[in-house]
Amino acid sequence: MSALAATASDSWTITKRNLIKVKRVPDLIVFATLSPIMFVLLFRYVFGGAINVPGGLPYAEFLLPGIFAQTVVFGxxxxxxxxxxxxxxxxxxxxRSLPMSRSAVLIGRTVAxxxxxxxxxxxxxxxxLVVGWRVRSSVGEAIAGFLLxxxxxxxxxxxxxxxxxxxxxxxxxxxxSFIVIFPATFVAITFVPLEAFPSVLRPIAEWNPVSAVVQASRELFGNTLPGFPQTDAGSLENPVVYTLIWMVALLVVFVPLAVRQYLRTSTR
Structure with a gap:
């Protein structure tokens, strides 16, 4: 068996182990799903009436892609x-005592x-869908939005x-993680439009990768309007490309760093 095939096989074994753990500890699924439901209901019905989206876009359609992005980042x-x-x-x-690929533990964990x-x-x-969100694009674009x-x-x-x-x-x-991710997901166009940010925070929100993911999702789901948001920032004018660049950069930098740290940690 080649090294690549062995790594794939070991990674799949670790993935199954982690998924079986979730099955045996259903609390993980319960709390992983209750939190996003709570955010959807809270922002839709408590704050939704106070947040004005330019162009008359329904707030539910503006909100859901933002909730999606926040949840997967926190997840x-x-x-x-x-x-x-x-x-x-x-x-x-x-x-470490098993004859297995060292990177398989990390790959299996991230895939699970x-x-x-x-x-x-x-x-x-x-x-x-219950609170009013709708997909206005094609099936292919919607699938691309979820995959992104x-x-x-x-x-x-x-x-x-x-x-x-x-x-x-x-x-x-x-x-x-909370200290870093919480402001990263809120100083973005996750819940409020870009026009609502003060001038000091607006550039941060424009170039925040979370904003790009949210905007890319809105465009792929058809939950946006022409010329919205009003900005010259390339990150929001080409959000799909900007998001893909961030994804590649994170993987190129952090996959080898994580594997190397794992090797160091597992040999202590």
């Missing part, structure tokens, strides 16, 4: 916390979390994998 933090937990419990040492994010998006999409969200989450998962290997305690991973 990627599970990768770091899970790896830190495995380190804490000594599971990584057991994997990709599956959890897919479940969360499916639940949110159904909730969105999941692939961006996959790239962020590798960042969180490195964090989990460096920090090594789930609680610190969660706290550190």
């Amino acid at each position: 990627a933090t599970v990768t770091g916390a899970s790896i830190a937990e495995d380190l804490q419990k000594g599971l990584i040492d057991r994997f 979390d990709l599956g959890l994010n897919a479940i969360s998006i499916a639940v949110m999409a159904l909730t969105g 969200l999941l692939l961006f989450a996959f790239a962020v998962s590798w960042v969180m994998a490195l964090v989990g290997l460096l920090v090594r305690t789930p609680e610190v991973v969660n706290n550190a």
Whole structure:
């Protein structure tokens, strides 16, 4: 068996192990789905009436792509916390004793979390349809929108994998991730239009990769209007391309860093 085939086989084994764990601990799925449902209902019915979207776009259609993006980014933090937990419990040492690819542990973890994010998006999409969200584009574009969200989450998962290997305690991973990701998802066009930001924060919101993911999703789902948002920022004029650039950059930088850190950690 070639090295690539062996890595793929080992990665699939670890992926199945992580997914079986979710099956045995249903709380993970429950809380992963309740949180996005809560955000959808909260912003749709509590804040939706106070937020004006230029052009008369229904707020539900403006909101859902933003909720999708926020949820998958937060969902990627599970990768770091899970790896830190495995380190804490000594599971990584057991994997090290097995004749398996070293990168398989990280690949299996990130792919399994990709599956959890897919479940969360499916639940949110159904909730969105109930509260008034509609897809105005073609089936192919809608599928591309969902794939773009999941692939961006996959790239962020590798960042969180490195964090989990460096920090090594789930609680610190969660706290550190919250400090960075919470402002990153709110200083973006996730819940409010770009025009609502003060001049100091507007450039940050324009070039925030989360804004690009949100805008790309809105365009692919048909949840936007011509000339909206009003900006000259290339990140929002070509959001799909900008998002793909970010995804590639994150994977190119953080996959080798995470694998190298895993090798260092597992040999301690």
